[in-house]
Amino acid sequence: IEESEKFRIEYWELEEAKLRRMPAPKPLAARVALVTGAGSGIGRAIAGRLAAEGACVVVADLDADSAGRVAEELGGPDRALAVTVDVTSEEQIAEAFRAAALAFGGVDLVVNNAGISVSKPLLETSARDWDLQHSIMARGSFLVSREAARIMGEQGLGGDIVYIASKNAVFAGPNNIAYSATKADQAHQVRLLAAELGEQGIRVNGVNPDGVVRGSGIFAGGWGAQRAAVYGVEESKLGEFYAQRTLLKREVLPEHVANAVFALTAGDLSHTTGLLIPVDAGVAAAFLR
Numbered sequence: 001i002e003e004s005e006k007f008r009i010e011y012w013e014l015e016e017a018k019l020r021r022m023p024a025p026k027p028l029a030a031r032v033a034l035v036t037g038a039g040s041g042i043g044r045a046i047a048g049r050l051a052a053e054g055a056c057v058v059v060a061d062l063d064a065d066s067a068g069r070v071a072e073e074l075g076g077p078d079r080a081l082a083v084t085v086d087v088t089s090e091e092q093i094a095e096a097f098r099a100a101a102l103a104f105g106g107v108d109l110v111v112n113n114a115g116i117s118v119s120k121p122l123l124e125t126s127a128r129d130w131d132l133q134h135s136i137m138a139r140g141s142f143l144v145s146r147e148a149a150r151i152m153g154e155q156g157l158g159g160d161i162v163y164i165a166s167k168n169a170v171f172a173g174p175n176n177i178a179y180s181a182t183k184a185d186q187a188h189q190v191r192l193l194a195a196e197l198g199e200q201g202i203r204v205n206g207v208n209p210d211g212v213v214r215g216s217g218i219f220a221g222g223w224g225a226q227r228a229a230v231y232g233v234e235e236s237k238l239g240e241f242y243a244q245r246t247l248l249k250r251e252v253l254p255e256h257v258a259n260a261v262f263a264l265t266a267g268d269l270s271h272t273t274g275l276l277i278p279v280d281a282g283v284a285a286a287f288l289r
């Protein structure tokens with residue numbers, strides 16, 4: 001008994017020493033965030049919220065024009081930097097982090113938000129569709145997180161990595177095998193990286209949104225028409241339709257996803273890692289497709 005008690009005390013002393021070394025999260029006003037896909041929709045709202053909280057923001061997007069516009073919206077060069085980056089390119093990702101370091105001295109908050117949807121029913125999904133979807137969302141977010149972990153590890157001050165996954169990471173959406181599979185991949189990246197990076201004080205969490213129609217380029221670019229056809233509603237009524245099928249009878253807007261990113265990174269959830277928060281007004285809880 002004495003031996004096991006001694007072991008228990010030594011173990012906890014060691015754990016406490018580790019915790020003391022663990023950096024507490026810095027307030028958002030002292031942080032630099034890099035948000036992929038921040039030129040539009042959910043990413044733009046996240047970038048806006050983080051900037052409003054005082055963070056410097058790197059607006060990283062494949063679309064240079066929209067990235068530039070959002071960076072201007074956020075207050076220009078002192079507050080926000082537009083970077084053109086294709087998340088399928090290791091070189092461009094490294095370059096984006098270098099640009100962030102030059103502009104703002106480093107990065108300690110990264111949001112994996114960039115995405116597309118080429119989802120179709122199984123028999124219409126080509127190998128090319130599958131590869132494209134996975135190269136951007138599964139492989140792209142892996143590459144961004146790997147660079148983030150490398151930089152945050154060098155800085156030695158911990159940090160946050162947040163994935164914008166989806167309700168479809170957990171529940172089967174209709175007719176979208178490629179899209180949903182990449183979202184499930186991202187959700188597991190959250191857990192895997194939370195486990196691997198925790199000792200460095202790097203938290204890895206995610207958000208599972210659903211039905212964010214307004215402002216979404218993904219919805220406007222074909223996904224909305226496909227969903228409307230699947231549900232048998234007019235595309236212009238899709239936002240309303242999604243709202244009505246939620247438990248809260250509310251439409252989910254990009255800002256609501258941004259609120260969750262704020263909650264995960266602002267400090268109050270400093271002891272939370274590996275968590276995916278649904279922002280879907282209750283759809284997943286009720287298992288509504």
Ligand code: NAD
Nearest residue numbers: 037040041042062086087114115166209211212216217218
């Ligand atoms: P959006 O089209 O408005 O935004 C996506 C952004 O990603 C665009 O600005 C686009 O240019 C950028 N992008 C695309 N490919 C890129 C690449 N290779 N490299 C860098 N940037 C690239 O769509 P959104 O609805 O705001 O979606 C944002 C994220 O939220 C996506 O990951 C999406 O899967 C996820 N999501 C959206 C919903 C929803 O209801 N809208 C639900 C669940 C999850």
